[in-house]
Every structure is written in structure tokens, then in C-alpha cells.
Amino acid sequence: MSKNFIEEIIEKDLESGKVTQIYTRFPPEPNGYLHIGHAKSLCINFGLAQKYGGKCNLRYDDTNPAKEDEEYVNSIQQDIEWLGFKWDKRLFASDYFDVMYNCAVKLINKGLAYVCDLTAEEIRQTRGNLTQKGEESPYRNRSVEENLLLFENMKNGVYADGEKVLRAKIDMASPNLNMRDPVIYRVLHATHHNTGDKWCIYPMYDFAHPIEDAYEGITHSICTLEFEDHRPLYDWVVNNCDFPDPKPQQIEFARLNVTNTIMSKRFLKRLVDEGKVMGWDDPRMPTLSGLRRRGYPAAALRDFCERIGVAKANSEVEMAYLESCVRDNLNQNASRVMAVLNPLEVVLTNVQEPEILQVENNPNAEQITYREVPFSNRIYIDQSDFAQVPPPKYHRLKPDGYVRLKGAYIIHCDEVVTDDEGNVTKLMCSVVPNSKSGSDTSGVKVKGVIQWVDANTAVDAEVRQLESLLVDATEEVTDFTERFNVNSMTVVNAKCEKSLLNAKVGETFQFMRIGYYVADRDSTPTKPVFNSIVGLKDSFKSKA
Numbered sequence: 001m002s003k004n005f006i007e008e009i010i011e012k013d014l015e016s017g018k019v020t021q022i023y024t025r026f027p028p029e030p031n032g033y034l035h036i037g038h039a040k041s042l043c044i045n046f047g048l049a050q051k052y053g054g055k056c057n058l059r060y061d062d063t064n065p066a067k068e069d070e071e072y073v074n075s076i077q078q079d080i081e082w083l084g085f086k087w088d089k090r091l092f093a094s095d096y097f098d099v100m101y102n103c104a105v106k107l108i109n110k111g112l113a114y115v116c117d118l119t120a121e122e123i124r125q126t127r128g129n130l131t132q133k134g135e136e137s138p139y140r141n142r143s144v145e146e147n148l149l150l151f152e153n154m155k156n157g158v159y160a161d162g163e164k165v166l167r168a169k170i171d172m173a174s175p176n177l178n179m180r181d182p183v184i185y186r187v188l189h190a191t192h193h194n195t196g197d198k199w200c201i202y203p204m205y206d207f208a209h210p211i212e213d214a215y216e217g218i219t220h221s222i223c224t225l226e227f228e229d230h231r232p233l234y235d236w237v238v239n240n241c242d243f244p245d246p247k248p249q250q251i252e253f254a255r256l257n258v259t260n261t262i263m264s265k266r267f268l269k270r271l272v273d274e275g276k277v278m279g280w281d282d283p284r285m286p287t288l289s290g291l292r293r294r295g296y297p298a299a300a301l302r303d304f305c306e307r308i309g310v311a312k313a314n315s316e317v318e319m320a321y322l323e324s325c326v327r328d329n330l331n332q333n334a335s336r337v338m339a340v341l342n343p344l345e346v347v348l349t350n351v352q353e354p355e356i357l358q359v360e361n362n363p364n365a366e367q368i369t370y371r372e373v374p375f376s377n378r379i380y381i382d383q384s385d386f387a388q389v390p391p392p393k394y395h396r397l398k399p400d401g402y403v404r405l406k407g408a409y410i411i412h413c414d415e416v417v418t419d420d421e422g423n424v425t426k427l428m429c430s431v432v433p434n435s436k437s438g439s440d441t442s443g444v445k446v447k448g449v450i451q452w453v454d455a456n457t458a459v460d461a462e463v464r465q466l467e468s469l470l471v472d473a474t475e476e477v478t479d480f481t482e483r484f485n486v487n488s489m490t491v492v493n494a495k496c497e498k499s500l501l502n503a504k505v506g507e508t509f510q511f512m513r514i515g516y517y518v519a520d521r522d523s524t525p526t527k528p529v530f531n532s533i534v535g536l537k538d539s540f541k542s543k544a
């Protein structure tokens with residue numbers, strides 16, 4: 001297997017002795033649920049630590065008090081455990097607010113940070129642009145003593161939000177806008193989910209993140225591409241705050257984007273808040289909790305992340321690729337069962353005694369197991385498996401025709417019962433003697449095999465047919481709610497075999513000839529609820 005560019009960097013660092021053990025981290029902001037994009041980052045960070053005998057921390061990047069919440073902290077943890085990863089330490093960036101504060105004081109003492117009274121708007125206006133240098137702030141040359149005093153006042157709540165900020169003193173003429181005296185601390189009177197009202201100043205991401213990494217001894221700090229331009233500032237902070245070697249190294253990779261879904265937490269939160277979906281774990285959501293409820297196996301997600309690889313250029317991966325990984329997994333692992341979405345009653349006129357058939361669960365399993373399937377004089381087949389006027393080469397049931405019932409017998413259609421309007425309401429059929437699957441000596445040759453459900457013991461089930469969250473955009477739409485697929489969930493009342501009454505929440509099945517389904521937590525003891533996972537046919541065509 002070829003190495004990706006991050007692995008090459010790591011191997012070089014291990015060989016040169018720059019690091020003796022690698023240490024990575026996964027740093028989510030607890031302001032929403034994790035999504036498929038995070039799975040990619042999780043697989044990279046935890047995967048590298050595993051591969052190279054290193055460690056990986058779960059660190060909540062909770063330096064912004066406004067949108068963070070305990071609910072998110074808990075869901076993130078559950079999702080990571082579900083994906084199958086184990087962190088070394090579980091940490092909160094907010095636990096090192098003191099460390100960050102002391103780093104800021106250190107920078108002030110070195111003459112490398114100053115308190116600035118310009119407003120956010122004035123700072124933006126004096127920042128310049130790609131062709132124009134920035135202007136130095138009139139507060140840039142305050143003395144160390146004055147800065148120390150003002151910064152302490154900021155901490156002590158003397159100023160209102162936005163009244164003063166602490167800025168790094170770097171270079172207003174730098175070609176990199178991030179280096180033009182970036183704000184590193186702001187005044188914000190807000191209650192923090194972890195530190196409560198202890199602080200009324202909060203560090204900015206670009207200042208906090210390198211300190212968190214360095215403080216924890218992270219060797220390789222892997223982030224997405226949009227932070228590439230921030231790397232000089234990352235290095236500046238690490239170097240000027242005097243952290244020991246080996247200093248953490250920031251490495252950027254392309255974020256994962258998937259077609260027909262959206263991974264911005266802001267948008268996902270809107271769908272939840274506006275009641276367009278049933279919650280963060282709605283099975284249509286690209287969140288990990290949504291995918292779990294949708295029946296996507298964790299192993300399939302890891303497999304997907306592995307197969308798409310690690311890239312340095314942004315691109316969009318087709319949802320069909322992920323579905324293909326899911327299908328491969330379920331094909332191997334899901335039990336085959338029978339359900340009928342559009343029932344048509346069939347009376348088997350020559351069946352007297354009910355019978356219990358032994359039907360194979362999964363032909364792909366390492367060990368073949370069987371389950372009991374009742375069979376009697378009334379069954380359901382799907383309306384689509386009967387044609388009164390069949391097209392050529394039609395192999396399913398037709399008037400005076402034969403078809404095999406999966407795992408049971410061959411039946412013959414003797415009579416079609418219709419209502420006043422000519423709609424088929426019932427079929428009168430007979431079982432062909434000696435045609436039982438596995439011991440068929442009837443001599444009748446049939447091409448079609450269909451699924452069926454015993455009507456006398458059938459269980460009613462709610463089946464949710466799910467489709468993509470977003471419809472294809474014909475043009476660039478900025479408001480994603482306009483692309484919300486109003487047909488993304490259709491509820492069908494199905495008949496299914498009795499064994500499904502015992503389906504456990506999260507258990508996955510292949511509804512034979514229909515698709516893959518998972519038992520939902522909305523199931524009750526008398527009525528199971530199933531979500532569609534993926535169809536049987538693979539629509540993904542690899543471009544390679």
C-alpha cells in the first residue's frame with residue numbers, strides 16, 4: 001500500500017529522531033454533532049496513532065463560550081466510541097485558560113503583544129488587503145507596563161465586550177494577512193459550559209490552538225486546508241511562547257465533502273431547530289448519530305475513509321461511494337428476511353395445515369444459520385410481483401403461471417379476483433406438490449423466485465423509505481434550506497415475517513429483493529419501525 005503525504009512526513013520525523021513517538025489529537029468544537037467529515041478526521045488522527053504506535057487525544061476545543069453545550073460534549077464522545085476509536089486522554093481546552101493567559105502575559109513581557117482600543121470594524125479597515133499594507137494601530141507602542149495593567153483589567157472585567165482586545169505584535173506589512181497583528185484575546189462576558197463565569201476574556205482560535213497542541217505534547221497537528229495560511233501564525237505562537245522541542249507541526253489536508261448532503265453544523269442545526277428533521281440523529285442526517293440510526297455500520301464508514309484516501313486538494317466524493325461501502329458490509333453481515341411493501345393477498349387453496357419452514361439467514365455468513373418462517377393457507381406477495389397482462393419474458397406470477405416462493409414452494413395462479421373496477425384484490429393459487437425448496441421433485445421448472453409473508457402471522461411494520469437530504473442544485477444556491485428534499489422520507493405500511501417482531505434496535509437486515517433496512521428506536525413491542533439503509537444495486541461507478 002502506498003503511503004499518503006502525512007505518513008511520509010511522520011516516517012521522516014521518526015527516522016530522523018525529531019520525534020520518538022507520535023501524538024495526534026482530534027479537536028472538535030462542542031457546538032454540534034459530529035458528521036461524516038469528522039469521521040475522516042477521526043480516521044486520520046486515530047488511524048495514524050494506531051499505525052505508528054503513538055497516541056491520540058480527544059480534546060474539546062471549547063474556547064468559544066457562545067455556542068457550546070454539554071449535549072454536544074456527550075454526543076461527540078459516544079460517536080467516537082461507536083466508530084471504534086479509543087483516545088489516550090480526554091481533555092478540554094478550557095482547562096488551560098490559565099496556561100493561555102500566562103502565554104499572553106509572556107508575549108506582552110517580550111514586547112510581542114499589546115492591548116488595542118480600536119473597534120473590530122477599525123481593525124478590519126486598517127488591516128489592508130492583498131495589495132495594500134496594513135496600518136499600524138495608534139496603540140501599538142504602549143509600554144510593557146501599561147499593557148500588563150490593561151490586560152489585567154481586561155481579565156478583571158473592567159471593560160465591556162469589544163472595548164479592548166489583545167493583539168500579537170507581528171508585522172502590519174506582512175504579505176500574509178493573518179500575521180498583521182492578529183487579535184489573540186477578546187473581552188466577552190459570557191458563561192462558559194465548563195468554566196462558568198470565571199473568565200470574561202477568551203483566547204482566539206489561532207492563539208489557543210497551537211498552545212493546546214504544544215501543551216499536550218502533540219507532535220503532528222492535522223487540520224483542514226483552510227488553515228494553511230494560518231500556519232505561520234501557529235508557528236509564531238509556538239515559538240514565542242517558548243514551548244520545548246519537539247514543537248507541534250501543523251499539517252493540512254483537504255476536507256471531505258460529499259454530494260447531496262451538507263456538513264456545515266450551522267445548517268444542520270437549522271434543520272433541527274426548524275423541525276425539518278426529527279433531530280440531530282435523524283436517519284437522513286450526515287451526522288454520525290444519524291448514520292448510525294440509518295444502519296450504516298461503523299466498519300463501513302472506516303472502510304470508506306480508508307478508500308478515499310488523504311488528499312491535498314479539495315474535492316467532492318459521491319454519496320454513492322459511501323453507500324457502496326455500506327452495501328459491501330451489509331451484504332456480508334445482514335440477515336436476509338422477507339417483507340412485502342405493497343401487499344397482495346394470495347389464498348393457497350390446497351394448503352390445510354400451517355407449517356414452520358426453516359429458512360437460511362445469510363448465504364454469505366461464515367456459519368450458515370436458519371430461522372423459523374411460518375407458512376399457511378394465506379400469504380402476501382408484493383403487488384409488483386403479479387401482472388395480469390405480463391410483458392414478454394415476465395418470470396414472476398401471472399394468470400395460469402408459476403412462481404417459486406423463496407424458501408418454500410412453487411405456486412400456480414388458478415384464479416384472479418377483482419373488484420367492480422377491475423382492480424386485482426386477491427389471487428387464488430395452489431401449491432405444486434413435492435416442490436419444497438431443497439427437496440423439489442415436482443419436475444416443474446420456474447424462473448422467478450419472489451419473497452412472501454405468511455398472512456396469518458404477518459407483522460405490520462412502519463417502513464421509512466429514505467432519500468438524500470438535499471436535491472441536486474441546478475444553480476448555485478446559498479441558502480441550503482432551499483435544497484432540502486421534501487421527499488426525503490416516505491412512510492410505507494408493510495407486512496413482514498413474524499421473526500422481525502424480535503428485531504433489536506440497530507439490527508440490520510436485507511429485505512429480500514427490496515433493500516437493506518435497520519430497526520429504528522421508534523419500534524414498539526407490537527409494531528417494528530425500519531429505516532431504509534441502501535438499495536441492493538450498486539450505482540457507484542469508480543472513475544479510476
Ligand code: ATP
Binds near residue numbers: 026028061265
Ligand atoms: P463545521 O464547519 O461543520 O462547524 P468544524 O471544522 O468547525 O466543522 P470542528 O468541531 O472544529 O468542526 O472540527 C473538528 C475536527 O474535524 C477539525 O480538526 C476539523 O478540521 C475536522 N473536520 C471538520 N469537518 C471536516 C471535513 N468535512 N472533512 C475533514 N475534516 C473535517
Ligand code: MG
Binds near residue numbers: 029
Ligand atoms: Mg471549527
